[in-house]
Amino acid sequence: MMLHYSRIPIWTNKHRLTILRDFRQQAIFYFEGVIYSRDGNRTEMPQCAPARQRLNYLLVEVDSIIDATEVGSTIDWTPPPITGGRIQRIHLILNIFNLDYYHIPRQFIGDTLDRAIGVYERDAPAALRRTFNPFYWLGRGLEGIARLPFIFLGRIGFDQRRLEESWLGKLVKGLIQLATLVGAIGKALKEFGLFDPLIHLLKR
Secondary structure, three states: OOOOHHHOOHHHHHHHHHHHHHHHHHHHHHHHOEEEOOOOOEEEOOOHHHHHHHHHHHHHHHHHHHHOOOOOOEEEEOOOOOOOOOOEEEEOOOOOOOHHHHOOOOHHHHHHHHHHHHHHHHHHHHHHHHHOOHHHHHHHHHHHHHHHHHHHHHHOOOOHHHHHHOHHHHHHHHHHHHHHHHHHHHHHHHHOOOHHHHHHHHHO
């Protein structure tokens, strides 16, 4: 599960920007090499092959990177009245090579990528501050510990993502983080000889 854009350090921000820009450039190369006949048939020129291969390689990662920005990367597609059928939710990035079938303008791909790139570019200063914030890393560590039971459940066949995102899963993770934090603070106080004086003070 990819972290939300507002919770990543600067190097992850830069990496995601690099991937998005690479994908956008490859999409331009690809579509520039596609020729349409009068009857609407599409022909890919030989120079499309490297770009198509690269796009296929990046598809899933780019879709996840965009989802982490909360930029809408899906549209509801209604079949033509002459054929009928149910409304479908189309993932633009994952269906980049099938847009013609759905009569979706290719500009939708560029617009989606530009919006996601803008989100990461605007968040870069905040990502830099997070990177040097010790409390950010403390929070990441607590989150990692809290996810361990769910990772185990995922390994043995349960739907890890569904469990983590349920209200009960969030409650369990919160309790694990709280218990871990309290335990760590208690251990630190003992190491510095402050635990017993603090308990004595609280009792008073």
